[in-house]
Amino acid sequence: MRPVRAVIRGLVLAMLVLLAACGADLPISTQAPSAEPVPTDAAPNPTTGPIEAAPGSDSEIYPPNPGAIVVAIDAGHGGCLDWGVPDPSERGVQLAEKTLTLGIAQALRDLLEADGVRVVMIRDSDEALAGDDYPPLDCEGPPFRDVNGDGMSGFGNDDQPEATRTRDELQARLDLANLSRADALVSIHINSPFDAGQPVEIAFSETFYTDETPWGVDATARLADAIESGVVAHLGAIADYDRGDRGTTAHNFYLVAPPLLEETEERPNRWAQPTRGGLMPVVLSEVGSITLRAEHDLLASDTGQDAVATGLFEGIAAFFEDRPLAARIGLAGGADAVPPSEVPGDGPPYWAEVVPDGPVRLTLTNTGTRAWASDLDLVAGWQETDQPYLAFPPDALEPIGVTVPALAPGESVTIEVTLPPAPDGRSVAWISLREGSELFSDLGSPALQLSSEAP
Numbered sequence: 001m002r003p004v005r006a007v008i009r010g011l012v013l014a015m016l017v018l019l020a021a022c023g024a025d026l027p028i029s030t031q032a033p034s035a036e037p038v039p040t041d042a043a044p045n046p047t048t049g050p051i052e053a054a055p056g057s058d059s060e061i062y063p064p065n066p067g068a069i070v071v072a073i074d075a076g077h078g079g080c081l082d083w084g085v086p087d088p089s090e091r092g093v094q095l096a097e098k099t100l101t102l103g104i105a106q107a108l109r110d111l112l113e114a115d116g117v118r119v120v121m122i123r124d125s126d127e128a129l130a131g132d133d134y135p136p137l138d139c140e141g142p143p144f145r146d147v148n149g150d151g152m153s154g155f156g157n158d159d160q161p162e163a164t165r166t167r168d169e170l171q172a173r174l175d176l177a178n179l180s181r182a183d184a185l186v187s188i189h190i191n192s193p194f195d196a197g198q199p200v201e202i203a204f205s206e207t208f209y210t211d212e213t214p215w216g217v218d219a220t221a222r223l224a225d226a227i228e229s230g231v232v233a234h235l236g237a238i239a240d241y242d243r244g245d246r247g248t249t250a251h252n253f254y255l256v257a258p259p260l261l262e263e264t265e266e267r268p269n270r271w272a273q274p275t276r277g278g279l280m281p282v283v284l285s286e287v288g289s290i291t292l293r294a295e296h297d298l299l300a301s302d303t304g305q306d307a308v309a310t311g312l313f314e315g316i317a318a319f320f321e322d323r324p325l326a327a328r329i330g331l332a333g334g335a336d337a338v339p340p341s342e343v344p345g346d347g348p349p350y351w352a353e354v355v356p357d358g359p360v361r362l363t364l365t366n367t368g369t370r371a372w373a374s375d376l377d378l379v380a381g382w383q384e385t386d387q388p389y390l391a392f393p394p395d396a397l398e399p400i401g402v403t404v405p406a407l408a409p410g411e412s413v414t415i416e417v418t419l420p421p422a423p424d425g426r427s428v429a430w431i432s433l434r435e436g437s438e439l440f441s442d443l444g445s446p447a448l449q450l451s452s453e454a455p
């Protein structure tokens with residue numbers, strides 16, 4: 001049963017959420033507020049700690065507990081080899097797409113962190129994650145990695161004509177967001193519209209997502225819409241030229257696409273889509289056009305970059321205002337490693353953490369806008385795999401058998417659990433919450449994944 005104090009806190013929080021999020025799903029309580037003490041007949045679950053109040057804030061993003069939200073920001077392209085679109089006016093690398101996207105990403109990071117949100121920068125400098133070593137182009141960075149597991153790395157050559165460097169790079173970016181259990185992944189790009197080999201001097205914004213994601217199609221489309229609207233409004237407000245709004249488009253660009261489970265005539269190559277797709281809503285925004293000189297100059301200026309970042313920020317804020325069921329599940333006691341550390345070698349750089357010995361202490365936080373039901377199940381299952389982590393839940397997810405308190409938005413609790421025994425061989429556990437038939441990881445709140453062995 002839900003302690004009375006928690007109910008009161010829940011109601012107060014519900015009011016906070018109501019102020020911040022008109023029209024959001026709200027916690028429903030059938031109990032009237034009461035000043036009576038916590039009833040003693042509510043037998044405490046010996047493995048469950050006290051409910052930690054939502055800290056509350058005046059933040060724009062998730063005011064009950066912005067620090068429980070993680071946003072992954074991907075500055076498109078980067079490193080010696082991948083400039084994105086080079087400067088069409090040939091003024092140098094400081095005007096290339098990779099430089100502008102990093103500037104916008106850093107401005108967005110600053111806005112999110114000032115609002116109390118945790119940020120994972122997929123890259124925070126001019127670097128690549130899956131290697132950047134290609135002396136023929138004077139690039140002598142770290143050696144290439146095979147991240148997507150197709151047995152190839154770097155560029156195609158006589159030995160591996162099918163090798164596609166970009167797929168390994170983008171897979172590494174997805175892995176970093178997934179293992180950070182980000183609530184959203186926003187990839188920033190700048191378009192270069194061409195027609196018949198010639199650049200077209202027009203300016204517009206367009207945002208891509210996939211309508212094939214297994215993790216919340218509606219939420220993903222909503223994030224894309226909100227981001228597109230924000231960018232169009234803020235860039236349009238300062239542009240002194242005509243610019244367009246091409247809206248959102250469902251298209252399986254590698255970064256937004258789910259794994260290709262079945263090869264078909266139209267899609268004959270499973271490696272053309274990620275091995276492990278984003279486990280949260282992922283959008284790729286072409287925030288503007290590099291081919292119109294006036295827009296290019298604006299996007300290279302602090303004013304233009306701040307405007308785009310503000311538009312992205314407002315889109316992200318709108319997304320979190322209406323996300324009824326969501327959770328952050330992490331190891332307790334400061335062990336919630338975000339982002340994960342990089343594993344050396346020539347394979348995937350990011351792997352699921354190794355499960356601690358003995359009972360596992362988990363901190364669960366309600367990061368949704370609605371209170372949890374009182375009969376929520378914490379569920380877990382193992383799957384044997386040689387992958388860094390699981391792309392999909394195991395076939396069987398079983399309740400761990402602990403009582404999960406009906407947390408109000410922003411509240412947390414730490415629970416000590418004993419996971420089911422891992423099978424032989426390297427296996428990865430998928431730990432999520434289930435309300436009725438709704439699995440939180442199916443709604444875009446990535447599961448906590450723990451590995452039975454180090455990579």
Ligand SMILES: [Zn+2]
Pocket residue numbers: 076077084085097189190
């Ligand atoms: Zn790009």
